[in-house]
Amino acid sequence: MSSVRLRPPARRGGPRAELHDRHEDGHRLHHLLWRLGPGFRVCSSAVLGGGIGPRSWVLNAQVPGGYPRLDPDRHLAEIAAAEGLTGAGAGLMTAAEVAAYTTAHDGGVTATVTTGLGVRGWAAVPETAPRPAGASSRVPVAPFRPGTVNIVLTVPVPLSDAALVNAVATATEAKVQALLDAGLDCSGTPTDAVCVAAPEPGPEGGEPFAGPRSPWGARIARSVHTAVLAGARRAP
DSSP states (O other): OOEEEEEOOOSOSSOOEEEEEEEETTEEEEEEEEEOOTTEEEEEOOSBSOEEEEOSEEEEEEOOSSOOOSOHHHHHHHHHHHTTOOSOEEEEEESSOGGGOEEEEETTEEEEEEEOOSSOBOSOOOOSSOOOTTOOSSOOOOOOOOBSEEEEEEOSSOBOHHHHHHHHHHHHHHHHHHHHHTTOSOSBOTTOEEEEEEEOOOTTOOBSOOSTTSHHHHHHHHHHHHHHHHHHHHOO
8 A cells, every 4th residue: 555645735734634545455545534633522423433532543544435444443544544643534435537626715713624415415315125033133233335425524713522512513404505506306325424623622621612603614614515515516
């Protein structure tokens, strides 16, 4: 596995995305890398390093369609190690073309989105088939499939725990709004992921709110909407 940085990041404040190139099993693939460094924490649904906690890097890696591996967290850790990354990080995957990522900026917030909409639909759907009499009530676990609409947000101010969770919800609302504005009949794909990175709060705590009508939530919503809309209009 090898990696080459392809594109210099835009000159803006805060952590910046780097686009890298690598080769795996005959495929030329890309990944985005954010080197957060110390003093950041992340709230995410990432397959590697998900949840809320200190993170020193974020990785959004492209994998081939029909992803065959059953250990995506280990795979992401291998890509991170090849980049020389250390410490705790967050890793996302997508079958979308990462090099076609879109970005948007609003008041210091940056949204970076990879968009693939080949398998899309609505979040709430009825069960398609009744269970046979006597069958287990447990829902079978579907095999892992890489996320297709991945959103990574960098916010320049500390956020409280509640605001970090609120930021993920606000980003998801804005994503759905953008998909509808693009004329798509869906709320997303079954494996979309969101990752929010912000400085760790000091003794005074972080911003308490990140809903869409709060100052930072509004910036999050606008940046995500702009980036997802651009990506959805490009997607086949």
